[in-house]
Amino acid sequence: xxxxxxxxxxxxxxxxxxxxxxxxxxxxxxxxxxxxxxxxxxxxxxxxxxxxxxxxxxxxxxxxxxxxxxxxxxxxxxxxxxxxxxxxxxxxxxxxxxxxxxxxxxxxxxxxxxxxxxxxxxxxxxxxxxxxxxxxxxxxxxxxxxxxxxxxxxxxxxxxxxxxxxxxxxxxxxxxxxxxxxxxxxxxxxxxxxxxxxxxxxxxxxxxxxxxxxxxxxxx
Numbered sequence: 001x002x003x004x005x006x007x008x009x010x011x012x013x014x015x016x017x018x019x020x021x022x023x024x025x026x027x028x029x030x031x032x033x034x035x036x037x038x039x040x041x042x043x044x045x046x047x048x049x050x051x052x053x054x055x056x057x058x059x060x061x062x063x064x065x066x067x068x069x070x071x072x073x074x075x076x077x078x079x080x081x082x083x084x085x086x087x088x089x090x091x092x093x094x095x096x097x098x099x100x101x102x103x104x105x106x107x108x109x110x111x112x113x114x115x116x117x118x119x120x121x122x123x124x125x126x127x128x129x130x131x132x133x134x135x136x137x138x139x140x141x142x143x144x145x146x147x148x149x150x151x152x153x154x155x156x157x158x159x160x161x162x163x164x165x166x167x168x169x170x171x172x173x174x175x176x177x178x179x180x181x182x183x184x185x186x187x188x189x190x191x192x193x194x195x196x197x198x199x200x201x202x203x204x205x206x207x208x209x210x211x212x213x214x215x216x217x218x219x220x
Contacts (some may be wrong), residue, residue, distance in 0.1 A: 003054040003200040004033075007077045008033065011045035017063025019044050026170050035076040043068070047093055051100040056082075056123030060091050060105060067094060067105060067116075071123055071173040085125045088132045093145040095152065102171035106140035107132060112163070113140065115171050124177055133173040136180045144188045147196040151176075155190035155201050159183035179208055191214075 010023040025033035039072065045059030052187055056074060057070040065087050081098070089109025096103045096118070100214060105114045112132035116125035125187035137156030144153050152173060154162040160180040164173040186208040188202045 002072070002074075002077075003050055003052055004074060005076075006171065007036070009057070009079075009124070010049050011048050011059060012055060013044045013045060013046045013059075013061070015046065015062040016060070017044050022048070022059070022079075024079070026077060038078055040080065040173055046148055047216060049094050049096055049103075049116060049121070052098060053094060053100060056118070058096075060094050061086075062090050062108075064074045065089050065091055065107070065109070067091065067103075067125060069123055072094065082123055085116065085127065092140070093142045095145045096144055097166070097171075098147060098149045102128070102166070103169075104138055104143055104145075104152055104173075106135075106143045108139045108157070111135055111138060111140060111156075113143065113152070113162075114174065115173060117171055117199060128171045130172050133164065136160070137162045140220070144190050144192050146192055147194060153185075153199060155188065156180070157185065161183035161190065161199070161201065 006027050008025045012020045019042045022038035022043040022045055024039035032146050044061050048059045054074050057072050059068045066084050068084045069082045071082050082118045088107030091105040091107050093106045103116045112134050115128035115131040135154050137160045139157030140154045142155045150162040150166055160182050162180040163176045183201050192199050192202045
């Protein structure tokens with residue numbers, strides 16, 4: 001979903017790296033969708049994320065271990081490629097800080113996180129000093145950032161969660177004490193509630209939502 005809530009995009013790529021349609025739609029006032037001109041695009045994208053201002057978009061490519069960068073025409077919804085950047089092995093997800101200054105990918109194959117600064121004018125990503133950052137988890141699948149932009153949570157297929165403190169000036173990551181924190185193994189995703197107080201993981205294998213209570217490790 002685009003930050004304007006007026007545009008929606010649906011990548012259909014798969015981890016094998018096959019180029020498949022990336023659909024784009026205008027969201028009408030009654031909630032129906034109208035296909036955008038020029039769509040679908042051919043892409044190997046499995047996920048798409050936008051900067052908070054909606055001007056730039058990024059898709060993650062698992063097989064090629066890269067992030068494709070796009071500028072977004074916020075009037076027509078058109079996506080224009082502005083380049084790509086390499087990640088760690090088999091990147092599976094991407095998260096962007098609330099101020100749109102940094103982006104991070106979870107890299108399943110190399111068990112780490114790649115960090116990038118975002119050029120506010122061009123949208124181009126530049127690899128951060130010290131990147132990639134080791135997670136201590138096995139098969140990092142999903143990444144989310146706390147609403148205050150100060151912490152990054154990385155969920156691994158072994159069920160553990162690595163928690164990093166984000167240097168808001170440089171984007172550098174530092175593991176917090178006790179990280180990674182254990183959980184139920186299995187492919188899945190993670191999320192944080194809008195208040196930033198609670199963190200959840202959803203292992204597909206268990207078909208359950210696992211809350212992390214504030215007494216264990218609250219999301220800051």
